[in-house]
Amino acid sequence: MFRRRPEAAPTLAIRVDGVAVPARAGESVAAAMLAAGLLRFRDAPAGGAPRGPYCMMGACFDCLVTIDGVGNRQACLETVREGMAVETQSGPRALAR
Amino acid sequence: MADEFDIAVVGGGLVGAALAWGASGAGRRVALLDEGDLALRAARANFALVWVQGKGLGLPDYAAWTARSAAAWPDLAAALGGETGIDVRYGRPGGLHLALSEAELERRAAWLGRLHNQSPPYTVRMLDRAETARLLPAIGPDVVGASFCPDDGHCDSLRLFRALHAGFQRRGGRYRADSAVDGIRHAGGEFRLATKRGEIRAAKLVLAAGLGNARLAPMVGLAAPVRPQRGHILVTERVAPFLAHPLATLRQTGEGSVMIGDSQEEAGFDTGVDTGVAAAIAARAVRAFPLLARANVVRSWAALRVMTGDGFPIYEQSAACPGAFLATCHSGVTLAAAHATVLAPQIAAGALAPELGVFSARRFDVPAAA
Numbered sequence: 001m002f003r004r005r006p007e008a009a010p011t012l013a014i015r016v017d018g019v020a021v022p023a024r025a026g027e028s029v030a031a032a033m034l035a036a037g038l039l040r041f042r043d044a045p046a047g048g049a050p051r052g053p054y055c056m057m058g059a060c061f062d063c064l065v066t067i068d069g070v071g072n073r074q075a076c077l078e079t080v081r082e083g084m085a086v087e088t089q090s091g092p093r094a095l096a097r
Numbered sequence: 098m099a100d101e102f103d104i105a106v107v108g109g110g111l112v113g114a115a116l117a118w119g120a121s122g123a124g125r126r127v128a129l130l131d132e133g134d135l136a137l138r139a140a141r142a143n144f145a146l147v148w149v150q151g152k153g154l155g156l157p158d159y160a161a162w163t164a165r166s167a168a169a170w171p172d173l174a175a176a177l178g179g180e181t182g183i184d185v186r187y188g189r190p191g192g193l194h195l196a197l198s199e200a201e202l203e204r205r206a207a208w209l210g211r212l213h214n215q216s217p218p219y220t221v222r223m224l225d226r227a228e229t230a231r232l233l234p235a236i237g238p239d240v241v242g243a244s245f246c247p248d249d250g251h252c253d254s255l256r257l258f259r260a261l262h263a264g265f266q267r268r269g270g271r272y273r274a275d276s277a278v279d280g281i282r283h284a285g286g287e288f289r290l291a292t293k294r295g296e297i298r299a300a301k302l303v304l305a306a307g308l309g310n311a312r313l314a315p316m317v318g319l320a321a322p323v324r325p326q327r328g329h330i331l332v333t334e335r336v337a338p339f340l341a342h343p344l345a346t347l348r349q350t351g352e353g354s355v356m357i358g359d360s361q362e363e364a365g366f367d368t369g370v371d372t373g374v375a376a377a378i379a380a381r382a383v384r385a386f387p388l389l390a391r392a393n394v395v396r397s398w399a400a401l402r403v404m405t406g407d408g409f410p411i412y413e414q415s416a417a418c419p420g421a422f423l424a425t426c427h428s429g430v431t432l433a434a435a436h437a438t439v440l441a442p443q444i445a446a447g448a449l450a451p452e453l454g455v456f457s458a459r460r461f462d463v464p465a466a467a
Contacts, residue, residue: 045335045352045353046335046352046353061334061395064334070391072334072336072393091337092335092336092337092338092352092353093334093335093336093337094336094337095336095337095339095388095389095391095392096337096339096388
C-alpha cells in the first residue's frame with residue numbers, strides 16, 4: 001500500500017512482534033510499520049475489529065500499540081529508536097504491565 | 098392537529114426522557130421538548146450509578162423512593178431492551194465507598210450508625226481492609242476499609258439515555274429538538290407553550306428541565322429552588338477489567354474505560370474544567386488503585402448537577418394550574434425506574450400519590466429552626 005521514497009531509505013531497525021522492521025531516524029512508529037506493509041496495529045477492545053492508523057496526527061487513537069512494555073501508545077506520535085520493541089495489541093491494555 | 102398533545106414534557110434529559118417514555122403509549126399523545134445540544138443537561142455528566150448506599154439520610158421517604166427505584170431497575174432494563182433492542186448494560190454487583198484513612202473509616206462508620214437508626218430499606222455494612230481486598234484486589238496500601246451495599250449497581254447511561262428516547266418515539270411520542278420554552282400560558286384547561294419553533298398546546302404539562310425549572314416553575318404557580326453544583330469527570334483509555342464493583346467515585350465501564358468523578362463544587366453556571374480539581378480526584382483515584390497511575394486520561398469535562406437545598410428531589414403538582422407538574426432531582430439514573438413506572442403513570446392519571454407529598458417544594462418555605 002505504501003512505498004518509501006528513495007530519499008527516505010531506512011537507517012535503523014525496530015522490532016514489531018519480535019520481527020525486525022526497517023525504519024528511518026525521525027519518522028514515527030506508525031510510518032515505519034505502514035511502510036513495512038503492517039496494517040493491523042490492534043484489535044479493538046469493543047467488538048474485536050482490526051484497527052490501524054487513520055488520522056496519523058494523534059487524534060483518532062486507532063493506531064495504539066504496546067511500546068517497550070507500555071500499552072496504548074499512539075504509534076503515529078512515537079518516534080522510532082534503534083531496537084524499540086513494538087507489540088500489536090489485542091483487546092484492552094492490561095494496566096498490570 | 099400536530100401541535101396538540103395530551104402531555105408536554107419540558108426537558109429532554111434523563112428525567113424528562115424517563116417521564117415521557119413512561120407516560121407514552123396507551124394512545125396518549127406525548128411531546129418531549131428539548132432545548133438542544135447547548136443545554137446545560139446534567140445527563141452529560143452523570144456517573145451511571147444505580148445507587149442506594151447513603152441515600153435518604155435525613156429523609157426516610159427518599160431512602161424508600163430510591164430503594165424502590167433500584168428494585169424496579171431490572172424490569173426497566175428488560176423493558177427498554179425489549180422495546181428498543183438497546184442493552185443498557187445494567188448490573189447490580191454491589192457498590193463500595195472506600196476509606197483512605199482511619200479517620201475516613203471512622204466517619205463512614207459513624208455515618209452508617211446514623212443511617213441504621215433510620216432503618217433504611219437497604220443494607221450497608223462496613224468492610225475491613227481484607228474484606229475490601231477480596232472484592233477489589235487492586236486496592237492500594239492507603240485503603241483501610243469500605244462500606245458495602247449489595248443493592249448498588251450501575252449501567253451504561255449513554256445507552257440508557259438513547260433507549261429512553263428511542264422507546265419514547267417507538268411508543269408514538271414526539272421529540273422536538275431546539276424547542277426551549279420561552280413562555281407558558283394556562284387558559285381554558287390547557288397549557289400553551291411558546292417555543293421558537295411554534296406553539297405547543299397540551300392538556301398536561303411536566304417541567305423536567307433541570308436547572309431550567311427555576312425559570313419555568315413560576316410560570317405555572319410552582320417554585321423550583323435549584324442551583325447548579327459542578328462535578329468533574331475524568332475518563333481513561335480502555336483498559337483490561339480490574340474493577341468488578343462500582344464505587345461512588347470510580348467505576349469501570351463495559352468497554353474498559355475508567356470513569357473518575359464526584360467532585361462537588363459551587364461554581365455557578367461555569368462548566369469549565371478546573372485542572373486543580375481534576376488533579377485532586379485523579380490523585381485520590383491513584384491512591385485507591387495505584388495501577389491507575391499508568392492509565393492515560395483521554396477525556397475530562399465538567400457539568401452541573403441540579404441541586405436543591407437539601408439535596409432531595411422535588412415532585413409537585415400545581416394548585417394554581419391543575420395539570421402542571423414539576424419533577425427535578427440529581428439522581429436521574431437511579432430514579433429512572435421510579436420516574437418511568439411510578440411517577441409517569443401518576444402524572445398521566447392527573448394526580449400525584451399522597452406519598453409523594455413529602456417531596457413538595459413547600460418544605461423549603463418553613464423557616465429553619467435556630
